[in-house]
Amino acid sequence: MKYETISITQSVGSLTITFNRLEKQNSINAIFLTELNEVLDQAEQDATCRLVILEGQQGVFCTGMDFTEIARQESEKDREATESFSPSHYMETLKRLTLIPKIIISKVDGRVVAGGVGLVAASDIVMATPRSQFSLSEALWGLLPCSVIPYLIRRVGYQPAYQMTLTTLPISAQEAYRIHLVDELTETLDDSIRRLKPRLLRLEESTIGQMKQYFRKMWLITDAIEEQAISEFSELLSQPKVRDNIRNFVEYGQFPWESQKQ
Amino acid sequence: MKYETISITQSVGSLTITFNRLEKQNSINAIFLTELNEVLDQAEQDATCRLVILEGQQGVFCTGMDFTEIARQESEKDREATESFSPSHYMETLKRLTLIPKIIISKVDGRVVAGGVGLVAASDIVMATPRSQFSLSEALWGLLPCSVIPYLIRRVGYQPAYQMTLTTLPISAQEAYRIHLVDELTETLDDSIRRLKPRLLRLEESTIGQMKQYFRKMWLITDAIEEQAISEFSELLSQPKVRDNIRNFVEYGQFPWESQKQ
Amino acid sequence: MKYETISITQSVGSLTITFNRLEKQNSINAIFLTELNEVLDQAEQDATCRLVILEGQQGVFCTGMDFTEIARQESEKDREATESFSPSHYMETLKRLTLIPKIIISKVDGRVVAGGVGLVAASDIVMATPRSQFSLSEALWGLLPCSVIPYLIRRVGYQPAYQMTLTTLPISAQEAYRIHLVDELTETLDDSIRRLKPRLLRLEESTIGQMKQYFRKMWLITDAIEEQAISEFSELLSQPKVRDNIRNFVEYGQFPWESQKQ
Numbered sequence: 001m002k003y004e005t006i007s008i009t010q011s012v013g014s015l016t017i018t019f020n021r022l023e024k025q026n027s028i029n030a031i032f033l034t035e036l037n038e039v040l041d042q043a044e045q046d047a048t049c050r051l052v053i054l055e056g057q058q059g060v061f062c063t064g065m066d067f068t069e070i071a072r073q074e075s076e077k078d079r080e081a082t083e084s085f086s087p088s089h090y091m092e093t094l095k096r097l098t099l100i101p102k103i104i105i106s107k108v109d110g111r112v113v114a115g116g117v118g119l120v121a122a123s124d125i126v127m128a129t130p131r132s133q134f135s136l137s138e139a140l141w142g143l144l145p146c147s148v149i150p151y152l153i154r155r156v157g158y159q160p161a162y163q164m165t166l167t168t169l170p171i172s173a174q175e176a177y178r179i180h181l182v183d184e185l186t187e188t189l190d191d192s193i194r195r196l197k198p199r200l201l202r203l204e205e206s207t208i209g210q211m212k213q214y215f216r217k218m219w220l221i222t223d224a225i226e227e228q229a230i231s232e233f234s235e236l237l238s239q240p241k242v243r244d245n246i247r248n249f250v251e252y253g254q255f256p257w258e259s260q261k262q
Numbered sequence: 263m264k265y266e267t268i269s270i271t272q273s274v275g276s277l278t279i280t281f282n283r284l285e286k287q288n289s290i291n292a293i294f295l296t297e298l299n300e301v302l303d304q305a306e307q308d309a310t311c312r313l314v315i316l317e318g319q320q321g322v323f324c325t326g327m328d329f330t331e332i333a334r335q336e337s338e339k340d341r342e343a344t345e346s347f348s349p350s351h352y353m354e355t356l357k358r359l360t361l362i363p364k365i366i367i368s369k370v371d372g373r374v375v376a377g378g379v380g381l382v383a384a385s386d387i388v389m390a391t392p393r394s395q396f397s398l399s400e401a402l403w404g405l406l407p408c409s410v411i412p413y414l415i416r417r418v419g420y421q422p423a424y425q426m427t428l429t430t431l432p433i434s435a436q437e438a439y440r441i442h443l444v445d446e447l448t449e450t451l452d453d454s455i456r457r458l459k460p461r462l463l464r465l466e467e468s469t470i471g472q473m474k475q476y477f478r479k480m481w482l483i484t485d486a487i488e489e490q491a492i493s494e495f496s497e498l499l500s501q502p503k504v505r506d507n508i509r510n511f512v513e514y515g516q517f518p519w520e521s522q523k524q
Numbered sequence: 525m526k527y528e529t530i531s532i533t534q535s536v537g538s539l540t541i542t543f544n545r546l547e548k549q550n551s552i553n554a555i556f557l558t559e560l561n562e563v564l565d566q567a568e569q570d571a572t573c574r575l576v577i578l579e580g581q582q583g584v585f586c587t588g589m590d591f592t593e594i595a596r597q598e599s600e601k602d603r604e605a606t607e608s609f610s611p612s613h614y615m616e617t618l619k620r621l622t623l624i625p626k627i628i629i630s631k632v633d634g635r636v637v638a639g640g641v642g643l644v645a646a647s648d649i650v651m652a653t654p655r656s657q658f659s660l661s662e663a664l665w666g667l668l669p670c671s672v673i674p675y676l677i678r679r680v681g682y683q684p685a686y687q688m689t690l691t692t693l694p695i696s697a698q699e700a701y702r703i704h705l706v707d708e709l710t711e712t713l714d715d716s717i718r719r720l721k722p723r724l725l726r727l728e729e730s731t732i733g734q735m736k737q738y739f740r741k742m743w744l745i746t747d748a749i750e751e752q753a754i755s756e757f758s759e760l761l762s763q764p765k766v767r768d769n770i771r772n773f774v775e776y777g778q779f780p781w782e783s784q785k786q
Contacts, residue, residue, distance in 0.1 A: 103690065124690060139469050149480055155683045159417045159442045162477055166365065166386060166470075169461060179442075180683045180703075199693060202781040207663050208690075214756060215686055218673055220744070225480070232476060257464040401731050411742055421679045421704045424739055428627065428648060428732075431723060441704075482744070494738060519726040 001042075005032040008039060013201050014051035015043050019062055026056050027066035028115050033089045043102050050201055050208070052100075053193065054119060055107040061132070064114025065090075070237070071250035087233045090115060091147040091226050094122040098151070099216065101209030103200055107189050108132045108173075108182070117164075118148035120181065121155045124212075127192050128173045128182040135170035141249075141256060142242040146233035150221045156181050263304075267294040270301060275463050276313035277305050281324055288318050289328035290377050295351045305364050312463055312470070314362075315455065316381060317369040323394070326376025327352075332499070333512035349495045352377060353409040353488050356384040360413070361478065363471030365462055369451050370394045370435075370444070379426075380410035382443065383417045386474075389454050390435045390444040397432035403511075403518060404504040408495035412483050418443050525566075529556040532563060537725050538575035539567050543586055550580050551590035552639050557613045567626050574725055574732070576624075577717065578643060579631040585656070588638025589614075594761070595774035611757045614639060615671040615750050618646040622675070623740065625733030627724055631713050632656045632697075632706070641688075642672035644705065645679045648736075651716050652697045652706040659694035665773075665780060666766040670757035674745050680705050 001008075009016040017039055019026040043049045056062060069085055097104050097119070106120045108128035113135050120126050120134070138145045145152075145165060152161040160179040164171060176182040186192040236242060245256040263270075271278040279301050281288040305311045318324060331347055359366050359381070368382045370390035375397050382388050382396070398414075400407045407414075407427060414423040422441040426433060438444040448454040498504060507518040525532075533540040541563055543550040567573045580586060593609055621628050621643070630644045632652035637659050644650050644658070662669045669676075669689060676685040684703040688695060700706040710716040760766060769780040 125687070139465050139473060142466055142469050144469070144473055144476055146476065149477070153480055157419055157442065157681055158477070158481055159445070163387070163445055165473060165477075166465075167458065167461060168464075180681065183683070183687055196691065199691060202692075203663050203690075204666055207666050207668070210760070211663060211668055211689060214668055214670065215673070215682070215689075217752065218677055218744075218749070219682055220480075220482070228479065236472070401727050401735060404728055404731050406731070406735055406738055408738065411739070415742055419681055419704065420739070420743055421707070425649070425707055427735060427739075428727075429720065429723060430726075482742075487742070490741065498734070 001038075003035045003039075005029070006035050006039065013048060013197065014053060015039070015046075015049050016053040016055060019054070019056050019060075022057055022060065024066055024068070025063040025111075026060045026116070027063045028085065028090065029066040029069045030085050030089070032066075033086070033093055037093060037096070040096060040100060040102075044100065047205060050103055050203065050205065051105055051193075051197065052102045053105045053107055054123065056110055059110035059131070061106070061108045061110050061112045062116030062119055063111060064116050064118075064137075067246050068250050070243075071247045087147065087237065088230045090118070091230050094118050094147060094151055095226060097122040098124075099209075099212050101205050101212065103203075103208060105193065107193065109189060111135075114138055114145060115148065117145070117181075118151060121148060121151040125184075125196075126182045127184045127186055127189050128176065129187060129189060130173050130185060132173040132176070132182075133170040134164070134173075134176050134181060135168065136164045137168050139165060140168050141245045142239065143236050144233070146229040146236070147226075150225055150229060152181075154219055154221060263300075265297045265301075267291070268297050268301065275310060275459065276315060277301070277308075277311050278315040278317060281316070281318045281322075284319055284322065286328055286330070287325040287373075288322045288378070289325045290347065290352065291328040291331045292347050292351070294328075295348070295355055299355060299358070302358060302362060302364075306362065309467060312365055312465065312467065313367055313455075313459065314364045315367045315369055316385065318372055321372035321393070323368070323370045323372050323374045324378030324381055325373060326378050326380075326399075329508050330512050332505075333509045349409065349499070350492045352380070353492050356380050356409060356413055357488060359384040360386075361471075361474050363467050363474065365465075365470060367455065369455065371451060373397075373432075376400055376407060377410065379443075380407070380413060383410060383413040387446075387458075388444045389446045389448055389451050390438065391449060391451060392435050392447060394435040394438070394444070395432040396426070396435075396438050396443060397430065398426045399430050401427060402430050403507045404501065405498050406495070408491040408498070409488075412487055412491060414443075416481055416483060525562075527559045527563075529553070530559050530563065537572060537721065538577060539563070539570070539573050540577040540579060543578070543580045543584075546581055546584065548590055548592070549587040549635075550584045550640070551587045552609065552614065553590040553593045554609050554613070556590075557610070557617055561617060561620070564620060564624060564626075568624065571729060574627055574727065574729065575629055575717075575721065576626045577629045577631055578647065580634055583634035583655070585630070585632045585634050585636045586640030586643055587635060588640050588642075588661075591770050592774050594767075595771045611671065611761070612754045614642070615754050618642050618671060618675055619750060621646040622648075623733075623736050625729050625736065627727075627732060629717065631717065633713060638662055638669060639672065641669070641705075642675060645672060645675040649708075649720075650706050651708045651710055651713050652700065653711060653713060654697050654709060656697040656700070656706075657694040658688070658697075658700050658705060659692065660688045661692050663689060664692050665769045666763065667760050668757070670753040670760070671750075674749055674753060676705075678743055678745060 005021045007018045007020045043052050065085055104123045106123040106126045117134055136145045156179040177185045248254045267283045269280045269282045305314050327347055366385045368385040368388045379396055398407045418441040439447045510516045529545045531542045531544045567576050628647045630647040630650045641658055660669045680703040701709040772778045
């Protein structure tokens, strides 16, 4: 099977998904979400697969929602078209990562921005190289990382999640490790996975699934909270001010705070 | 405008509130809460103001509820008088700090005790010098930091908040940074704020407000929990044993555990 | 009073419970839970007692549920017999540790496994030597640490609790300190307790009780969550696959992943 935005590598017990939209900074568009979910389907059908590994390329893990696609959506009708980035499809994908009976490992070497932080936060295990960095830039555009926040709070606690959202500044891999956004900081990602893999392969698929279901019940995130995240993000994204901010950036390379000065 | 317990400094985009009750160790009384809220009103009316900075003086940030005022309240009627320290006014002030569409920065250089820790916990950003220290001494008096606890748990997690309450021991600025009570540890508070300010000024006031509203929905604190905090604290404060403890300290400088030994 | 699985030492203001089932790696069986609760009864009746200290022996703190006892339970009827390990009795004991108006200190020097981690997580204060280590091995057997998880999440946050459950790997005392499973890392446990004790003895018994009640209200754990933990664990424990795993280990020393290979 051939994909447009990702590529796949299989080995014993694991499947690696390499994000492959470098020309768009590995940002998330509708096709990316569809293809990612197709590969998760494939992993679910393979009883021997225990691990699903997510990785970027050339210093870019994932930079969140594709702004160029958003800028092209002129009307409400465009936004509802199935080929557009959909906040609910993104949120469902995060939820699926946290419930699928496979161990999701984010293997980070480089930049993780906005919605990319959500993929990392929803992963079971996060490994990162020291050069990696993580940022939530949404507020600069008048947006909020609505869908990322519940999973980020779950992973790092309230205050570190709030700080990242408020300051919009990137945090280093070391800081990400300190707050538990990264579980292992390593120069050698493949070696770290190789060492952990035999241990993880001892778990039954059913045990992994039960564990993920059980932990969900032990925390704050409910279907209602996820729906709230979707509707709040959609609401923010439909504001004329926010759409102008995004369009001015995509078309003229102008940041919101620059236009304010004029 | 002239205040009795605080003083105000304005600069572009920010307003600094300096606690000015050094003769009472910058403790919190009814006037302090009223004046603090008046300045927050003023900040809300100024659309150019993004940051509200809280600071102490001469090695004292804030030492919590003013015991001398509590000791003077002989009757239930005294306690209900509007000029007394009111647990509900304190709790409402903490809540307001977490919802007002301004970025609240606590700039700590010195001692933070009891209700002072609540002001810090409810701040959006906390910067502190290495000589700062933080303690919850309430339990020594037969009290509990009821209003502080929900916001402290939100900021530092359950166990560190519980430890501070139980041991009543001060923690160092380094430890406060480790548990996320302090977001930045710095010798040069003003430089740190100067570096962060341009980034924070890029946020719209409406975005700050929406962010604070949204994060509240993503956590455990509800109006019901705040009401419970107020009623539980008022209940504890009305116990004869606790009132004796406070009166003996204010009048004779005697600590509860000293009188127990007699 | 003479106990079979523990021994008791009393001193001014405190009572030490030493786990004394070294021939079974200080694992938890029905008698252990009964005796532990009897000593907690005794502590409750002693108004001068403020601290209850839990400790292991010879490098073993506690290794969780006794597998040999489980392996002997052939039928549903056996499992309901009062002399067997009962998931609900274990959960009630954890809850009791978190609500009893005494300060529970776990003094750890060595291995803590599975249900032993629950005793630690439910303690008010945890002190450990650098050679201590902590692991949740349940998932290797097709089980989950259902009763441990809510108290572990409360103490260390969601992600560290999830990591320990998923990887099943032991974490070092240093890592346990980093995530707040251990409150003080020390080579000299007795000195650390001696230093802290006078401060803790200043608290009234009623204040300790009110504090523990109040903190329970400020967090996610409810009676419903505890009942869910009991029923989910009992369900997992009754699965034929899990019982085979345990029996093969007790009778032939064979691990589940070894039998899978055959």
